[in-house]
Amino acid sequence: MSNFGAHRLRVVNPYEPAFREAHSAVGATQLLARAEQFKSVAEAVADCTLVVGTTAVGNRQILQPLRSLERAGALIRKRLASQRVALLFGSEKWGLSNESLSHCHWLLHIPTREEQRSMNLGQAAAVCLYELARGGWGAPEKNVARNYVVRGAQQPADMATLDRITGTLQEALHRSGYVAPRASATAQAKLRRMLRRFSLGASDAEVFLGMVSKILWRLSEEKKG
Amino acid sequence: MSNFGAHRLRVVNPYEPAFREAHSAVGATQLLARAEQFKSVAEAVADCTLVVGTTAVGNRQILQPLRSLERAGALIRKRLASQRVALLFGSEKWGLSNESLSHCHWLLHIPTREEQRSMNLGQAAAVCLYELARGGWGAPEKNVARNYVVRGAQQPADMATLDRITGTLQEALHRSGYVAPRASATAQAKLRRMLRRFSLGASDAEVFLGMVSKILWRLSEEKKG
Numbered sequence: 327m328s329n330f331g332a333h334r335l336r337v338v339n340p341y342e343p344a345f346r347e348a349h350s351a352v353g354a355t356q357l358l359a360r361a362e363q364f365k366s367v368a369e370a371v372a373d374c375t376l377v378v379g380t381t382a383v384g385n386r387q388i389l390q391p392l393r394s395l396e397r398a399g400a401l402i403r404k405r406l407a408s409q410r411v412a413l414l415f416g417s418e419k420w421g422l423s424n425e426s427l428s429h430c431h432w433l434l435h436i437p438t439r440e441e442q443r444s445m446n447l448g449q450a451a452a453v454c455l456y457e458l459a460r461g462g463w464g465a466p467e468k469n470v471a472r473n474y475v476v477r478g479a480q481q482p483a484d485m486a487t488l489d490r491i492t493g494t495l496q497e498a499l500h501r502s503g504y505v506a507p508r509a510s511a512t513a514q515a516k517l518r519r520m521l522r523r524f525s526l527g528a529s530d531a532e533v534f535l536g537m538v539s540k541i542l543w544r545l546s547e548e549k550k551g
Numbered sequence: 552m553s554n555f556g557a558h559r560l561r562v563v564n565p566y567e568p569a570f571r572e573a574h575s576a577v578g579a580t581q582l583l584a585r586a587e588q589f590k591s592v593a594e595a596v597a598d599c600t601l602v603v604g605t606t607a608v609g610n611r612q613i614l615q616p617l618r619s620l621e622r623a624g625a626l627i628r629k630r631l632a633s634q635r636v637a638l639l640f641g642s643e644k645w646g647l648s649n650e651s652l653s654h655c656h657w658l659l660h661i662p663t664r665e666e667q668r669s670m671n672l673g674q675a676a677a678v679c680l681y682e683l684a685r686g687g688w689g690a691p692e693k694n695v696a697r698n699y700v701v702r703g704a705q706q707p708a709d710m711a712t713l714d715r716i717t718g719t720l721q722e723a724l725h726r727s728g729y730v731a732p733r734a735s736a737t738a739q740a741k742l743r744r745m746l747r748r749f750s751l752g753a754s755d756a757e758v759f760l761g762m763v764s765k766i767l768w769r770l771s772e773e774k775k776g
Contacts, residue, residue, distance in 0.1 A: 328664070328667040329661075329663040329664060329667050329668075329670050329674075330663060330664065331664050351669075351671060352669060353666070353667045353669065354667065395681075396685070436554075436681065437684065437685075438554040438555060439553070439554060439555065439556050441578070442553040442554050442578045442579065443554075444576075444577060444578065445554050445677075446576060446673065446677070448671065448673070448674055449554075449673055449674055449677035450677075452670075452671070452674035452675075452677055452678050453677050453678055453681045456620075456661065456678045456681070456682075457681075459662070460621070460662075480748075495762075498766055499762060499765070499766070501769065502765050502766045502768070502769035502770075503765065503769060504761070504762055504765040504766070520755050520758065520759070523751075523752065523755055524749040524750070524751065524755075525749070525750060526748075526749065527748060530745050530748055530749075533745060534745070536729070537720070537724055537729055540724070540727050540728065540729040541723055541724070541727045541729070541766060541770070543727070544726065544727035544728060544770060545727075545766070545769060545770065
């Protein structure tokens with residue numbers, strides 16, 4: 327991370343003894359010391375506007391758009407010029423769970439040989455960050471990004487707002503009988519993925535959240551009355 | 552190495568106990584078992600036509616042409632089409648000695664931050680081989696990626712479905728009191744524009760329409776009851 331200028335490490339539920347005793351490489355002490363811990367993926371990415379998961383693909387069913395690292399790098403660099411992007415890595419052994427993957431807008435994979443897809447975690451991170459740093463962090467594309475903003479496009483919605491929409495909509499769907507009161511984690515993840523595909527802009531997300539909240543409020547009121 | 556299709560590992564004067572007990576990553580057992588040992592760099596690279604050394608640059612005096620990994624990758628790929636190329640890595644602690652470097656035609660460096668040039672050996676090798684495999688060795692993955700993307704990407708929703716969503720959502724918003732029963736044409740157009748910005752895929756649009764319809768049905772039921 328330090329080699330390629332990625333300074334913010336966020337860790338979700340690390341195995342405490344191992345994490346406490348982790349030693350950084352020479353020169354990266356601060357980076358590790360400043361690592362932030364979170365209890366869930368949702369909290370860890372709350373202030374980001376784009377979340378990209380990494381996957382070795384393998385035999386698992388891929389439910390989200392998948393891009394190779396090279397293509398992904400170009401897209402992420404563009405975003406980084408003005409926004410905060412999270413790159414999500416799973417454990418070396420199991421990768422990311424479907425629950426974790428459902429927080430991602432899309433996925434990237436490192437083009438490895440088909441016969442040897444599983445990578446060492448540190449090496450996978452190094453390769454991804456090398457590609458992202460290519461040509462300097464977002465530098466050349468800054469103009470592009472600025473043009474978009476000038477033209478009046480919205481900033482993307484942040485994850486915290488998206489999570490509130492997901493939660494509120496799910497509640498409304500419960501109340502209206504669309505899903506069972508305790509929807510399975512699968513149904514929840516499905517809804518989360520769908521809302522990410524909507525690629526909501528920040529102000530649209532606020533408006534949409536207001537709509538869904540109002541509907542939920544009415545559904546609750548009616549029940550009481 | 553195995554991830555990116557580099558199958559020939561040659562080791563010069565390894566520290567015997569460590570090398571003998573080295574364990575390969577899953578799937579790369581053969582690669583390590585077939586590693587060849589040499590007593591000198593000269594012998595190790597004897598059958599190659601191009602030898603490229605890797606260096607973190609740092610304070611040492613560079614006596615040979617130095618290329619960044621991206622440029623180096625293009626040159627090496629070209630050579631690899633017909634010839635054998637050696638990529639030379641030094642120890643993690645000391646890098647390559649001047650003696651070892653003298654066997655190289657030219658040197659490459661991975662573009663890292665100036666403040667953090669020293670890289671973990673495994674990560675440096677992974678980054679170099681990823682770059683060398685770019686667009687070349689990884690040919691089959693392109694198809695994989697394309698298949699996945701095609702399978703995952705949805706056709707855009709048609710306008711008829713979008714209009715039904717707009718109408719149903721608007722009705723639900725009326726019923727819940729979010730908008731006045733006779734919303735102005737302006738408010739209606741605003742909702743329509745917003746839903747178009749969601750850029751819904753065809754199957755997402757169907758699912759979303761189902762959700763909104765169910766909510767509207769419930770809102771109407773409650774009123775009657």
